[in-house]
Ligand code: FES
């Protein structure tokens with residue numbers, strides 16, 4: 001439970017808010033590179049941390065991210081003409097480069113030096129792994145972009161999905177290990193699983209115990225369950241990385257290389273950036289984890305993009321159509337929920353909390369310990385930045401983001417965090433350490 005004021009602090013991300021200031025200390029994924037496919041292509045509306053911005057790719061290939069309103073008299077630069085190395089407002093022809101400088105002002109006499117005094121809001125951008133990153137913070141020289149393995153590999157890929165709710169309740173789903181065995185797998189029984197694999201242990205024990213620890217990058221958790229062997233536990237180890245990244249323990253440590261950014265578009269809309277690099281060794285395909293036909297992944301059918309502020313990366317299963325709920329599907333035992341798959345299930349439960357979850361009404365249990373700690377870490381970091389100027393975790397230390405998540409068997413006597421230090425390290429081959437089964 002959080003007091004209403006504390007919840008406001010946690011959730012509000014616009015300019016001048018505590019959490020908004022915290023987010024602006026970091027580089028932020030703004031959009032996918034392929035949304036600005038070619039030089040001089042159509043500008044794109046981007047909602048980011050409560051600001052309306054226009055993204056455009058200029059002739060040389062560089063990306064600009066500029067305030068929506070033209071600094072002259074406020075027409076939207078979305079209607080702008082993307083011309084040679086700049087975006088020209090169609091109202092009176094003022095033209096801006098990627099840095100926001102006014103480079104042409106044809107509506108003023110040629111001997112007037114006014115254009116040198118006009119600047120549009122513009123945020124610096126870099127591209128990496130298919131993501132356009134931007135820095136919206138106060139520094140003249142931005143900090144480094146975090147070392148996220150899944151965004152730095154030559155074969156890195158990214159896909160985006162918008163969610164119609166506050167970033168924090170969406171993010172909390174990823175660090176909530178307990179929900180997987182209900183929301184996504186409540187229809188699965190132990191008989192549907194193969195003995196000894198990771199899914200088997202999760203279904204057999206739906207109430208794991210937890211360990212949580214503060215780290216340089218945020219928080220790590222380990223959810224542990226007994227196995228068939230009296231000497232070992234099965235651990236699922238996942239991460240929250242400041243200010244809005246998660247690593248979910250899918251598959252065995254250290255094979256999977258993935259990270260998700262829960263980027264606030266504003267207080268009530270979030271864009272998830274799912275960054276994935278190829279696994280370091282083959283992972284057993286999902287269907288082979290269960291004896292049952294069908295799968296839990298289901299459909300991720302998307303609607304075509306529109307040019308609206310909220311028109312990009314929209315899932316077809318939406319709060320306005322009950323996320324395509326079909327109770328007969330649940331009745332047939334094909335899913336727990338009747339929803340069309342894992343992504344729709346996550347959308348349904350988090351969007352149904354309301355745009356901003358009222359945490360003054362919740363009742364947290366022992367399985368919510370990771371969520372409690374993550375909120376606290378963010379709140380304290382935002383307060384420390386506001387009151388003492390303390391730089392939040394990871395801002396100046398890109399190397400702390402070199403992390404992986406996953407499942408692993410450990411001796412019961414082992415310290416889970418120490419014992420997996422090497423396995424959790426990204427940018428490493430891990431020869432000889434690879435887990436053999438999931
Ligand atoms: S409003 Fe943009 S040039 Fe006048």
Ligand SMILES: [Fe+2]
Nearest residue numbers: 173180184346
């Ligand atoms: Fe989920």
